[in-house]
Amino acid sequence: MTxxxxxxxxxxxxxxxxxxxxxxxxxxxxxxxxxxxxxxxGLIIMMDLRLSGLGFKQTPFSELQRRLFPWQMVGLAVTxxxxxxxxxxxxxxxxxxxxxxxxxVLMVLAGVNALYFHLTTYRSVAxxxxxxxxxxxxxxxxxxxxxxxxxxxxxxRLTAYNWFTYE
Amino acid sequence: xxxxxxxxxxxxxxxxxxxxxxxxxxxxxxxxxxxxxxAGAVLIVDLRLMGGGLTKQPLPEVARHARxxxxxxxxxxxxxxxPQLMLAPVKEYYSGLFWFKMEVMFVAIIFTFVVRPWLxxxxxxxxxxxxxxxxxxxxxxxxxxxxxxxxxxLVS
Numbered sequence: 001m002t003x004x005x006x007x008x009x010x011x012x013x014x015x016x017x018x019x020x021x022x023x024x025x026x027x028x029x030x031x032x033x034x035x036x037x038x039x040x041x042g043l044i045i046m047m048d049l050r051l052s053g054l055g056f057k058q059t060p061f062s063e064l065q066r067r068l069f070p071w072q073m074v075g076l077a078v079t080x081x082x083x084x085x086x087x088x089x090x091x092x093x094x095x096x097x098x099x100x101x102x103x104x105v106l107m108v109l110a111g112v113n114a115l116y117f118h119l120t121t122y123r124s125v126a127x128x129x130x131x132x133x134x135x136x137x138x139x140x141x142x143x144x145x146x147x148x149x150x151x152x153x154x155x156x157r158l159t160a161y162n163w164f165t166y167e
Numbered sequence: 168x169x170x171x172x173x174x175x176x177x178x179x180x181x182x183x184x185x186x187x188x189x190x191x192x193x194x195x196x197x198x199x200x201x202x203x204x205x206a207g208a209v210l211i212v213d214l215r216l217m218g219g220g221l222t223k224q225p226l227p228e229v230a231r232h233a234r235x236x237x238x239x240x241x242x243x244x245x246x247x248x249x250p251q252l253m254l255a256p257v258k259e260y261y262s263g264l265f266w267f268k269m270e271v272m273f274v275a276i277i278f279t280f281v282v283r284p285w286l287x288x289x290x291x292x293x294x295x296x297x298x299x300x301x302x303x304x305x306x307x308x309x310x311x312x313x314x315x316x317x318x319x320x321l322v323s
Contacts, residue, residue, distance in 0.1 A: 027321040034199075034317050035310065042207030049236065056232045059224055067220050071210070150200060157196045 007091035019089030026089070032082040040075025041149055043068045048149075050134075051142025057132040062125050098164035103155040110148035117141035172256035181253055194250050201243025202313070208237035209279065209309055212287065216294075216302030226298075230287040237279070264315040264322065271315075275308035 001009075010016055019025050047064050049055035056064060087094055094100045121137035128135050134142075175181060184190050214220030215229045252259055259265040286294065286301050294301075 027318055030321060031314055031317045035313065038203060038206035038313065039210065041203045042205075042210050044207075045204055046207045046211050046233070046236070055236060058228065059221060059232065063221060063223055067222065068211075071214060071220070153199050153203060154196050157199050158192060161192055 004095060007095050010091045016088055019085060029082045029086050033079055036075050036078030036082060040072050040079050043072045044149060048142045048145045051138050053133055053139060060129045062129050096166045097159055099155045100159045103152050106148050106151040110145060113141060113144045113148060169260055172260040175253055175256040185254055191254055194247050198247040198251060201240050201247060204236055205240025205244055208233040208240055213302040213305045216298045226287050226291060262319050264319045268312055268315040271308060271311040275312055278305060278308055
């Protein structure tokens with residue numbers, strides 16, 4: 001079974017059709033996706049500004065990370081569930097969209113960046129937590145996160161257009 | 168207002184910009200990027216007001232750190248929102264959601280840039296329930312702007 005035929009099979013499922021043909025489903029899902037994104041990415045950006053040395057310089061990084069994390073996860077849950085349902089409703093529409101897949105790749109890279117930071121630089125957070133200028137590894141992680149998530153927003157929005165769409 | 172919308176719609180500049188395929192898309196993208204920066208700066212203070220988020224940091228300090236991003240995010244939203252409006256002024260004129268968004272936004276701007284800065288400078292012991300209410304009201308107001316804004320293009 002090819003990916004294309006798998007997507008066609010999913011699209012033919014009654015639940016996928018129900019989402020696609022629902023009068024209010026698409027607007028509600030798309031709006032939830034944006035609201036969840038504001039909560040998740042808005043607070044991720046505030047944390048990344050601290051990491052990259054652009055803001056919140058007097059706030060201990062560990063506190064920013066610990067205290068904002070639950071809210072970021074709420075936002076991530078809302079935006080992920082709504083995003084998956086949007087995809088589930090029209091999988092073949094997204095299949096040929098290069099910009100959609102680019103968004104997915106950037107999301108994975110942003111996740112890998114966050115994981116790598118937590119497994120390396122963040123382990124020594126007690127040493128640099130209150131410093132105005134953070135270690136090079138933290139700065140790089142912050143700047144990379146800002147760039148990657150901005151890319152996710154840009155290509156996510158551009159997915160609505162038919163540019164770089166292939167059969 | 169309708170004659171103004173029709174006049175903007177008929178401008179040579181408006182027609183030229185509409186013909187540039189990528190212009191509207193780029194403006195939409197910049198608007199969304201400004202929105203997430205603005206939302207983060209609003210939320211970090213609202214959560215603190217409601218007793219969540221950065222509770223170990225003094226409230227005025229959280230607000231002071233968020234202020235530049237609040238202003239830059241807002242400027243970005245205005246700078247990209249105006250060309251968006253310019254591209255389809257008549258459509259927006261006839262949209263009930265657009266006018267609802269504008270009315271709520273007027274209140275939200277006054278609340279965020281006039282009322283909230285005054286509130287965050289008060290002693291926290293004096294804020295009590297008012298802090299929680301202010302944070303909640305701010306989130307509700309900006310949701311009342313963002314949700315209809317997203318629905319304008321989707322619901323007739």
